[in-house]
Amino acid sequence: MGKLKNYEPYKHTEMSNIREFVDFLDEKYSSKSAFMFQEKKEYKTVSYTQFKEDIVALGTYLFSKGFKNCQIAVFGENSYEWILTHFAVTTGKNVIVPIDKELEADDIEYLLTDSESKAIFYSKTYFDIIDDLKAKELPGVEYFSFKKLPKMIEEGKKLLSEGYTEYMDSIPSRDDLASIVYTSGTTGKSKGVMLSHGNIMSDMYAAACNVTIYGSSILLLPLHHAFGLTAGLFAVMSYGEMLYINKSLKKVIDDLKVSKPQNTFAVPLIAESIYKNIWLNARKQGKDELLKKMIKISNILRKVGIDLRKVFFKSVIEAFGGNLDLMICGGAPIKVELIKDFDSLGITILNGYGITECSPVVAVNRNKFNVLGSVGLPLCCNEVKISDEGEVLVKGSNVMQGYYHNEAANKEVFTEDGWFRTGDIGKIDEYGALHITGRIKNLIILANGENIAAESIENLVYDIPYVKEVICYGEDDLIVAEMFLDEEVADAKDRINADIQELNNKLPQIKNIGKIVLRETEFPKTTTKKIKRNYGGTKK
Numbered sequence: 001m002g003k004l005k006n007y008e009p010y011k012h013t014e015m016s017n018i019r020e021f022v023d024f025l026d027e028k029y030s031s032k033s034a035f036m037f038q039e040k041k042e043y044k045t046v047s048y049t050q051f052k053e054d055i056v057a058l059g060t061y062l063f064s065k066g067f068k069n070c071q072i073a074v075f076g077e078n079s080y081e082w083i084l085t086h087f088a089v090t091t092g093k094n095v096i097v098p099i100d101k102e103l104e105a106d107d108i109e110y111l112l113t114d115s116e117s118k119a120i121f122y123s124k125t126y127f128d129i130i131d132d133l134k135a136k137e138l139p140g141v142e143y144f145s146f147k148k149l150p151k152m153i154e155e156g157k158k159l160l161s162e163g164y165t166e167y168m169d170s171i172p173s174r175d176d177l178a179s180i181v182y183t184s185g186t187t188g189k190s191k192g193v194m195l196s197h198g199n200i201m202s203d204m205y206a207a208a209c210n211v212t213i214y215g216s217s218i219l220l221l222p223l224h225h226a227f228g229l230t231a232g233l234f235a236v237m238s239y240g241e242m243l244y245i246n247k248s249l250k251k252v253i254d255d256l257k258v259s260k261p262q263n264t265f266a267v268p269l270i271a272e273s274i275y276k277n278i279w280l281n282a283r284k285q286g287k288d289e290l291l292k293k294m295i296k297i298s299n300i301l302r303k304v305g306i307d308l309r310k311v312f313f314k315s316v317i318e319a320f321g322g323n324l325d326l327m328i329c330g331g332a333p334i335k336v337e338l339i340k341d342f343d344s345l346g347i348t349i350l351n352g353y354g355i356t357e358c359s360p361v362v363a364v365n366r367n368k369f370n371v372l373g374s375v376g377l378p379l380c381c382n383e384v385k386i387s388d389e390g391e392v393l394v395k396g397s398n399v400m401q402g403y404y405h406n407e408a409a410n411k412e413v414f415t416e417d418g419w420f421r422t423g424d425i426g427k428i429d430e431y432g433a434l435h436i437t438g439r440i441k442n443l444i445i446l447a448n449g450e451n452i453a454a455e456s457i458e459n460l461v462y463d464i465p466y467v468k469e470v471i472c473y474g475e476d477d478l479i480v481a482e483m484f485l486d487e488e489v490a491d492a493k494d495r496i497n498a499d500i501q502e503l504n505n506k507l508p509q510i511k512n513i514g515k516i517v518l519r520e521t522e523f524p525k526t527t528t529k530k531i532k533r534n535y536g537g538t539k540k
Contacts, residue, residue: 004431006369009209009380012238016174017197019091021204021234026052029240036259037080037245043258046080048240051087056168057156058088058149063167064159071115071180073097075108075130076123077247078223081146083233085121086223090178090197092167097180097192098224102527105132107190112141115180115192115404119144174198180404181226183356192404193356195226203359203398204234206379210364211235211350215262215323216242218255220270225528226360227330231352232265253277253320260321267331268338269529271349274320275341281319291316295344309346316345328364330354332530333436333459336372351375353436355422357413358382359398362422363434374433384434385419391440392426393419425453442533444474450510452479457511464499466492469523471531478514484522493518 015021025034029048036045046054062072072094074085089096097115099108101123108129112120119142122130130143144152160168172178178197182190207230217236221228236243244259246252249270266274282288294312301308310317317324327342330352339349352364353375362384365376378384382396399420402410413421425438438453445451454472461470461481466489472481481500485492496516504512523531 004369004371006366006377006431010212012205012208014205015201017172017176017201018087018178019171021201021238022052022055022087022091025237025240032240033242034237035080035083035243035245037247038255038258044080045242051084053157054084054153055087055091057153057160058084059092059156060159060164060167061152061156062088062094063092063170064156064164067094067118068166068170069093070119071095071097071117073099073112073115073117073120074122074224075099075101075120075126076146077101077125078219078228078245079123079146079247080245081121081123081149082223083245084149085146086229091172093170093172093176095177095180097182098229100182100224100527101126101222105129105136108133109136109138111182111190111192112138115182117141121146172197174201177401181224181356191406191409193226194401194404195359196401199359199398199400200230200234202381202396203230203361203379204238206381206398207231207361207364208235208238209380210366210377211328212367213239213241213263213326216244216259218244218246218259218261218264220246220249220252220264220266221331225331226356227265227267227354230359231328231330231354231361236263236265249273256320256324258321260323262323263326263328264324265328265330268329268334269332271327271329271334271338271342275338278316278319278345282316299344309344313345317347326350326367328352330361330364330375331528333455335462339372353424353434355394355424357400357420357422358394358396359400361398362392362394365433369431371429371431371433374429374431374435377431377433384428386427387421389440390425390427390437392422392424392434392436394422395419442473444472444479446474446510447477448510452511457481457513460503460507461500461513464496464503465489466495469519469531471523471533472513473533475515479512480515480517481513482517482519484519 025048031047031049033045034048034051072089074082076082086096097117099111118140121144123146174197176197177194178200179195180192182192219232221232223229246255282291298309298312325347327349329349334351342349350365352361354360354362363376363378381398382394385393387393395418423440424436425440426434426436428434438455442454443451444454457472458470461467466486467483468486469484470481472479500513500516525531
């Protein structure tokens, strides 16, 4: 740790709006491949120049049909059509409303109504939900299937050739609203986060200044979430690298082999899945014991300056395309042990932290300045400080314009001097790196006035191998651990009391778990697979 030393930010060009970004990509990377994706049984690529032409044509078509200065929603799995719709809408001063593909018709109806969207573009995969929406006869909402995009583009090109330039003449400014992104928090109703062109562009620029990539990427994160959009899409594009579009996590391993990425942006759940797959393959081939020995030998050699990971673990990395050596993780806490495990195989994981309201990245570790256990250094586009109560506060050009039609919520989340309250508890260490230790809403307040971060106890309980899910909370001045255990472990229920007692023996008395509640089913979750802490179950 003491050898860590920060270095100058990576150099990038800062843009003020998404239209300017598209022009930059076309001018700098022109015929280079921007995207690769599978369509039926064929693999297709789209160059940066073709991408711009499609954007301009679709944007022109939308203007010709009267879609000007309005909100337009997009709904579906990751795809070229999704990305094209986003860019065509935002580059013409319209506002995109990304909708979570896991939502049902009633929830989507609320978002369309709340955002005042005039249209929704959708994937044919979700035609049944769209049919339900159409049956509701929402006033003023038009429906466009992605299947119609080729004809829209063709018509847009014809309009351009005839001299129709209204879309081209409508250039957004830095402060213009670009997107309304709805939160999917574990408590309360979704709020529409208003992100301007400047918010998104400054966050993309600053994230790229902290982390560099030098090869192709694979898009695994859903684009309706800000992390997937800003980091997984925009930041990668800013390097002019090709992005392979994964449409389903069920195909991750196959897509990794095809796309051969150098990097990817992920959440811990994806990283854990990839790591489990490594050992699953090793066991299938009867090489798991050999792999353990090779890791041990490699780690010993590295201590004396000999790094043979690319040689020792070539076959392991080949299972993921052969080039993967960098993963940037966010969205949830990640175990330091998992980072070390990947590092032993030659894959670096850089942990970061963000929140939708900050476009979303606030901090991220650097390629050669990785402070384990932290979420990295704050980006150059924002300041971060810790309040007297321990809350992480953020101020900067990436912080949202506010919540759409929700002044009451705006007053709650901004301090009088303009700092955004993240709701997270944290600290800043000697390196200037940020550490997130919990959520204010999850604090356990005991009768003696002590405040305990629920996550600090939960992380320790998760170290018990057969505990699949846990939340901790206070009840009758006791810390309660409510758990769902791995049903495949036959004696889990018999062992848990003894293992919790063993954990208590290592903890200060004040942090001891005083009550255990075992669940028969998993906890209810949000569409992002986070446990709903106010689900109305055992915890009252």
